[in-house]
Amino acid sequence: MKFTCNTEALYEACINVSRAISNKTNIPVLEGVLFKTTEQGLSLTGYDLDLGIFTTIEAMIIEDGEIVLEAKIISEILRCLEDDKVSFETDSRNVCRITSGVSIYNINGMGTEEYPELPYTYGENDIILNQKVFGDMIRQTVFAVSLDDARVAHRGVKFEISHGDIKAIALDGYRFAMRHEMIDYKGEDISFIVPAKSLNEITKFVTDDDGMISLSPDEKYMRVGINGYNIVSRLLDGDFMDYKRIIPTDFETEVHIKSSLLLDKLQSMAILADDRIKSPVRCTFKDDELFFNINSKNGEADTKMDVEMTGAEIEIGFNIRYLSDAVRASDGDKIKMCLSSPIKPVVIKPLEGDSYFYLVLPVRFRN
Amino acid sequence: MKFTCNTEALYEACINVSRAISNKTNIPVLEGVLFKTTEQGLSLTGYDLDLGIFTTIEAMIIEDGEIVLEAKIISEILRCLEDDKVSFETDSRNVCRITSGVSIYNINGMGTEEYPELPYTYGENDIILNQKVFGDMIRQTVFAVSLDDARVAHRGVKFEISHGDIKAIALDGYRFAMRHEMIDYKGEDISFIVPAKSLNEITKFVTDDDGMISLSPDEKYMRVGINGYNIVSRLLDGDFMDYKRIIPTDFETEVHIKSSLLLDKLQSMAILADDRIKSPVRCTFKDDELFFNINSKNGEADTKMDVEMTGAEIEIGFNIRYLSDAVRASDGDKIKMCLSSPIKPVVIKPLEGDSYFYLVLPVRFRN
Structure with a gap:
């Protein structure tokens, strides 16, 4: 792999995909960011098996390839570089040579063979709404999710979409929170439960501008498209209390x-x-x-x-x-x-x- | 004890003297702030046996007395009060009634019998210097003190005053830091070692204005007078390396x-x-x-x-x-x-x- 790109754009992408990286993993390769050349440029991925974040940035690709680099080290290096261009070059032993201005790093990377494939959801009926509205829906409900491991479904926010009305619902046995909003959605009625942890990460991608966010849920996963990032979260399974009877x-x-x-x-x-x-x-x-x-x-x-x-x-x-x-x-x-x-x-x-x-x-x- | 005073002034004094309060103490009374009426007004004291901080603020004293109130609770109450006046009144069971605007607190306090006396140093030759200069002397040396418990004297900064020259010196066996300054001091040559922990607290009292600070060391303690506060620190004993031979x-x-x-x-x-x-x-x-x-x-x-x-x-x-x-x-x-x-x-x-x-x-x- 060999490419050159803008230092700041790479740093920002690296920090953002790293949000999905847990430092509690036992799988070394998951402590790293996956760098991969693609037809669109350079893709970066962070993944902890529950939540994955990936994006693609512009890069001049000289040689195709892929490598995993430890998230913390690579982010710190990119933050310290003084030049606005940076070049990466890997060798057969997964050593990655990073050059920028007068600085040269030779970092020990990891092979990508053991890096798990991200589940990718192609939605038939993507749900599109304003990102600030979605951010508010999360903020106004997620505090009420249960912290009790016994009732897994209640550790997330349930989204229900029916007749163009999207509801976010959270409850923990002592309190109940609901926020709803009318949206332009013509698909089938649908409901799914997103873990609070994923929602808290998704809100970090919400900016103040009027951009949209897309949600593509399937049976087990949801892909979220926001500001050039794809966030894939596992969904929660199990019974969610029928809240209508408690109102x-x-x-x-x-x-x-x-x-x-x-x-x-x-x-x-x-x-x-x-x-x-x-x-x-x-x-x-x-x-x-x-x-x-x-x-x-x-x-x-x-x-x-x-x-x-x-x-x-x-x-x-x-x-x-x-x-x-x-x-x-x-x-x-x-x-x-x-x-x-x-x-x-x-x-x-x-x-x-x-x-x-x-x-x-x-x-x-x-x- | 019964008094009325300005809420904000009392809050500020309470927060400042609380800096001397350790939450690791086994002596319950030392987790509190000592409130005491005096001829000058209301005095507040925090003390952890190594470092003590006291000050006196203006108050309308209606009845003399003293009480110890838990530092954390009393600070939080003062922070929350909406009215600019607050009144304290204690009863014989050490319950303190705090009234301010529409709010009333009845707090369980502690008797002052077990509160230890602060050692107070009256200097014959007080050392007077600009507080910003003293703050710089600390900042520019204290990072180099030893963290090794075995060499107690090196856990502090040594001050040496000779012929109007004040030197601050710290060393830990791997590095050495010295800062000096000429001051207007006519007293005898003197040297003393102040624990790093005390110095770090003293710097928090240094403001940006051109005020002075007074140091009154004796054999075992030093009193510092700064911006209306008196800070009493235990001094360190033991051999301090003769730094002159390593330069x-x-x-x-x-x-x-x-x-x-x-x-x-x-x-x-x-x-x-x-x-x-x-x-x-x-x-x-x-x-x-x-x-x-x-x-x-x-x-x-x-x-x-x-x-x-x-x-x-x-x-x-x-x-x-x-x-x-x-x-x-x-x-x-x-x-x-x-x-x-x-x-x-x-x-x-x-x-x-x-x-x-x-x-x-x-x-x-x-x-």
Whole structure:
């Protein structure tokens, strides 16, 4: 293999495909980036058997070939090079000579025989949507996925597409998050579950511009095309809870509340929590005020804030982190909280419309 | 104890004295900040038996008293308060009621009976110098202190004051760093060794303004007065190497070299080091060029840069980190390197004068 290309473009591609590389692998070749000459230029691949990322950049190919180079070392070398052109040349012993300006590196690479083939999905009905919208769908749901290994399907976000409506859904038994969006999609109804880990990597490829993202799911994998990169993720299998039956419809109390102030107040209560997962905050909604109280081995704290409420007064306990996560993921200055009783979940929605929907189970108090 | 004061001033003081608090202590009371009313206002203290920090802030004292409050909790509470005034009130069971705006905290505090007395040094001949200069003296030497527990004295920076000249000296057996400065000091000649850990904390109190710092050392402790804070550090005992005998005087080669480029080049070689402590870089000074080479299990690399040199050509090996540390600590765009042989230390100095002086031992190659 022998090629010359732009140093910065190669560095950027190398860093991006390396996001798929795990340093926990037992397969040495998977600690590297696969460099391969193709008709389109130079392709780079990173893969950890669950997630693969590949791209192709412009290069002057002098001799075809392929090699695997350790991701960390090759990225650091490319970052340090001073010249804007870099040349790679491999020999029969997989030594790769990298020359750029006055610098020369001779790196021990690895053969590509053991590098596994990436599963590649050709979608019949690609799902195309705005990349920022897709990024928001992930951000607004992925925090609620389960961390419990026992329920594999719940470790991902379920996407459901029906009649041009795409829904993202995540739940972990204590809370539920849903975000939906209308898109231009004429294909068959489809649903698939993407691991949270893959989604978190995909969001790193989302830029601020108005570009599109394509999703091509099949039975086992999904390919995502975004800004010149192809990301292939394994999909999750198994039963996903039928969320429709947990959505409550009747409420006693509706509260409009300023998100940022609510988050500050919850944070100021969390200071005294013994263990933030388990120390609940007591919330009392009464006469257009929300009173907070927490009581733990560290002491006790009270504060309050103004809200706009209709309906009955109510006292209800929450896991501070679960409630904060939902409020933080909400768009807009204000949110709507819908409550029915101290033992029924609270629903958090936008003031208008139904673009997102969160449900958080309350925590019961002993007294 | 009962007082009211400005929330932000109390938060800042609390964060600053907390720098002396270790979370590795077995003495619960040392995990807290000591609050104490005094004639001057409210004093706050943090102490870990090696380093103590205290300050006094303005407060409206309503009732005298003292209490210890857990550093982390009290800092977080003060950070979250929305009102610019805060009141503290303690009861006989060491519960501290903190009220500010609509928020009320009742925190379990600790009694002060077991809080150890800080050793306080009243200097007869306080050493007064510009705080930025003192900050530079620390920064330019502290990296070279020994991490070896066996030679306790070398875990600190030695300060020597003689005839108005203050020297800071650190060494670890592989390198030596010295910085000196003329100051207005009429006291007796004195020397003392301050632990690196204390110096690193002291530098956090150095601001960009032209204020002064006072050092009051005695046999066992030093008190530092800076920007309203008093910092008391234990001093180190034991033999400090007589550095004067290791300073070479004759050199074969003098090189003027651009510091930032040298650092970049060393960094670009370090990528291939197996273990950055031990993989040396080979430096060849020849015909106004400096050639770099490294060879490790990862591969081999070469690069070069222009220098200005006088004297004989020389090939010498260095620990990349030791050489980089010294170059990074140097002031000015360019430094002067003085070399005599592949087995004798290199000396790094400013182009003019002798404000700093570094010595790094070479690494011998096997071949």
